[in-house]
Structures are given as C-alpha cells and as structure tokens.
Amino acid sequence: MLRLRSALRAAPLSRRYATAPGPHALVFLEHRDGIIDAGSLSALTAAQELGGQVTGLVIGSPEQVKGVVEKARKLKGVSTVLHSASEQYAHSVSEAVSPLLEKLLGESSPYTHVVSAHSSAAKSILPRVAAQLDLPAVSDITSLVHDSASNSTTFTRPIYAGNAIATVKAPSSLRVKFFTVRSTAFKASSADEGVSAEAQAVDPVEASSPTQHVKTDLTKSDRPELGSASRIVSGGRALKDAKTFNATLEPLADALGAAIGASRAAVDAGYADNSLQVGQTGKVVAPELYMAIGISGAIQHLAGMKDSKLIVAINKDPEAPIFQVADAGLVADLYTAVPELVEKLKQQS
C-alpha cells in the first residue's frame, strides 16, 4: 500500500520535473595573497563532476577580493563568480562568514551542493553552516557520482585513518548537500584565458561575531607548498634533532626540488614545525615521489601519504612497516645513504 502510494506520487512529480534544473554547486574558493588555493581548484573539479552548473564564491576583505575575482572568472567550468567583500571576512573567522553562507543557502536558494577543499578554514565553516540549516555534511571525499534522476549523490571517503573506504549516499531529501574534497583525489582545475564567467557582487552580512581574529603566523618557506608539492622528502624521529633534521633533508630536498615533510614523531620532538606534519592528523599528500627518511611508518602516517605515486623508504630497520608500502626500500643508515644519494643525484644532473 505504502509502496503504491509513493509510486503514484512519484509519477506526476517526475513528469513535472522532467526538465528540472540539474545540480548547481556553490564552490567556496579560498585564496591567499591573491592566489586561489590549489585545494579549492581541486574542489572545483569535484564540483564539475556533479554534471551541473558551478558557481564560485569568493569572500574576503575588499582588497583581497578584487584581484581574486578576476582570476576566478577565468577558471574553466565556472559559470558565475559570486563575491562579497568586508573587513570581517579578511581572516575567514567562521562566526563572521557563516551568516553570509546561510543567506546564500536560504530556502529559495538555487544551490544543490556546497563544495570546498578539506582545508582548515572550510572544515571550520562548512559544518557550522550545515548545522544551522539542519543538514549533515560529508567530509574529505575522494570520489563522487550524482544521480540526477533521483537527485542523490554518492560519495566515497576514507574512514579509520584511510584503512577503510566508506561509500555514503546523500539522499534526495537533503535540499543542499555539503561536502569537503580531499584535494589529492582530484586534479586541480585550470584557468582558460578564453572564458570569463559573470561576476556578481553579494552584500556582506554584517554580524557581530563573538570571535575576533587576533593574528596569523604563517611558516615561511621558499620550498614548494607541502600540500601541493609533486615531490616530498619527509623525515622522522631518527633525525635526532632540529639541526640534524634540516642538515640531512635540505640538501636532498634541494637536489630534487622537493618540499619537506615530517612524521608526527619528528614534529612532537620539535625537529620540525607542525605545519610540515604528514599523516591523518596533519596533511594528506599524494605526490609523484614521497621519500620517507627514518620514518617507521605508523598507520597514522601511512594514512597521510599512501596514495603517493612512488614511495621510497630509507630506514635501518628492515622490519619497519614503511617497507610494506615502499616501491623502493633501502635498508641503510640514513646518515651515510642520504649524503651519498645527494652526491650521486647531483652528478647526474
């Protein structure tokens, strides 16, 4: 009986919506120093896979927004760029930003999906907004399929530190489907000089935030950014201290043009800054080359790097778990092997 009734109800509905608009994604485009974050570009690619319209959203202080909007308009696949500028938005404080998103996503909003990178800012903002709209969110997805007929979206995402992959379905009952994207699982979307999406200004929602930004301290580095580097040289506890860590890894990273990473053990011991941590609780990376130097390979660390294309491990313990995932493992003392490697790499070039 129940089934019959729902079938009856579904029939006229499907007719009426035969030409219903497809999915319409709102992509939160993050930026720093006038450049759109690589993670957001990957989120954009994921949004395009939904198969519908894609709108970008750029927010920030007036001077930040100006240049970024022009860049966002050139991105392939974006039909509209919404932008909202306010001093309040300069530091992506969740409490200041979420009222704007709530307004954009109100009952009559055209958006069916809200997409962002799985970045520290978006991780703070999106769940807050989702809850205010009484909607769940899906974190850190690695693939997605949208079924327009049923208006449901199916995602895969790693759980248990990447030791299992869950497939979850966001049903049609969810008016807006929120998700954050694991950037290493999607190619970064590129710019196309030929395109120019429509820019549309949105009035900021001035709200009194109970949270004030005081200051930001960014780790300065001349090396490639860890999250988007194509080569990474990573060190563990075996590097003894901060000085040895740098003295050993820097020449190798220089020779390979690589970013430097670290295991949690190395970070906790103070050898490296915590922004360099690779792992479940740090950054998740998937470079062309990942070199693990003096890293045993705890599951939390493997969760952050096992999707790398080529994994090389140098460790003196032949039983270290890292060798189970390494494509090339060298059982050797890193203090002799690494300098030798650097020397021979240099000769080659």
Added chain:
Amino acid sequence: MRPSPVRLLNILVPIKRTVDYAVKIRVNPDQKGIDLNVKHSMNPFDEIAVEEAVRLREKLKDEVKSIKVVTIGPPKAADVLRTALAMGADAGIHVEVPEAAPAPEPLGVAKALRALIAREKDGVDLVIMGKQAIDDDAGQTGQMLAGLLGWSQATFASKLVVDPKAKVAEVTREIDGGLEELKCQLPLIVTTDLRLNEPRYASLPNIMKAKKKPIEKLTPADLSVDLTPILETIKVAEPPKRIGGAKVGSVDELIAKLKEAGITAVKA
C-alpha cells in the same frame, strides 16, 4: 555598588568510545562495516579535551565549578566515562543507544549535546571536545554544535587561555600553513588538536575514586533527539592494496629506480 558575583566556569567535555588507535582494523567480508570485536578506548583527541579541562581547574582552582563528561554510545561506552572521571572529571552523563544501533552522525550528536546543555541547571560556559573521532574521521561535531547554539567556536586549538571573570578565552589554532590566534567570548566550543597537551594516565587511587563518581543515564528519547543517520552508508571496503615491499640493495639501485620513474635531480 554591590560587588559582582564571582562567575564560575562550568565545563562540558563530550567524549567518544572508538576502536583503539593502535588496532589494525579489518573490514567485514559483508562490506557493511569493520570488525568491532577489538580493543576500544577513548578517542585520543577527547583524552586531550579531558586533560585540558582538568588542567584548567588546576590553573583556575575554584573558578572552575564543574567538569562534566558526556558520551553517546552503547552500554560499553560507560568505560570511557570512567576513564575520564579517573582523569579528574566530576560527573558523567551517558546517553545510551542500543548496541546494534547504527553509529549516530555528527549532526545528531550535536543536537543531543545541545539538548544536554539546555538541561544543565548551571548552564555550560565552555565545551571542550576532540577535533575529530578517529573512526569516522568526520571532524564536524564541534562546529555543528557551535552553529546550533550560535556560540563562538575555536577549532584545532593548540593553546587555550581562559579568563572566567572577563568571560573570554584566547585560543591559538593550527591552520594550514601556520598558527592563528583568536579571542573568543564565552560560551565557547573548543576542539582540540594534538599539540594542546599530553593527557595524563589515571592513577590507581583515582581509578578507585572514579567508581564512586556519579554517572547519569539517559536515552535519546529523554533528550527528544533522533539519532538515526540521514546519510546512508552503502558499503565499507578495503582500500586498494599497494604492491610495495620491493627493496633495493644500494643507493645506486635506488637512483636507477628513481630514473625509471622519471625522477631526476633538478638543475641548481
């Protein structure tokens, strides 16, 4: 003018019982979930949250009036409440869900926590919770709770300084690429990052004492919340296996391997 009354801090720490972080998990052959007949313990980020609450009391003394821990989970989740009580929390609340019930989602948990906060007589000024649970890796509950309550939020905290009199907190957060400092008004939701502190071990006398501390038992119905998941988990599978394990004998062989993969040194 009358002196203003001393404001006292009531802290709530939500904790979760998860598969122990050191366990190598196994996916069930039916691909509906993972084998849960393994060692469980308190989610590591929640241990940090409990520790931070206890340290706040050690620092602020009587200004911290209460530290309550709450868990939502099957009967066995009571174990983690006892652990938290042994670490120094005063009282526990256990929202019991049946053993066979599907794990609640962050949104459901956040709604249950909102309902719990609403029934606390003295109110709650500060919620400290883990930044994510190591089982579902969602990292949403704290933010969702802050959104539902309209409270200030400080995620991924690595330093927390609370001034109960001024009702503000200064929080250092770990963000992509560095650190950020926020000044937050209480009431506040803090989610803990690994570097916030190092949790203590409960001593035997404290474990004995914890047995006498009160645990209140509730059901989701008592809180008028529905913990049924909205998202449907279709499948849980093993991640694609990496065929690793190849060892090389020398640095020269390693370089040959790198070359094979098209990786050579960059020109200086």
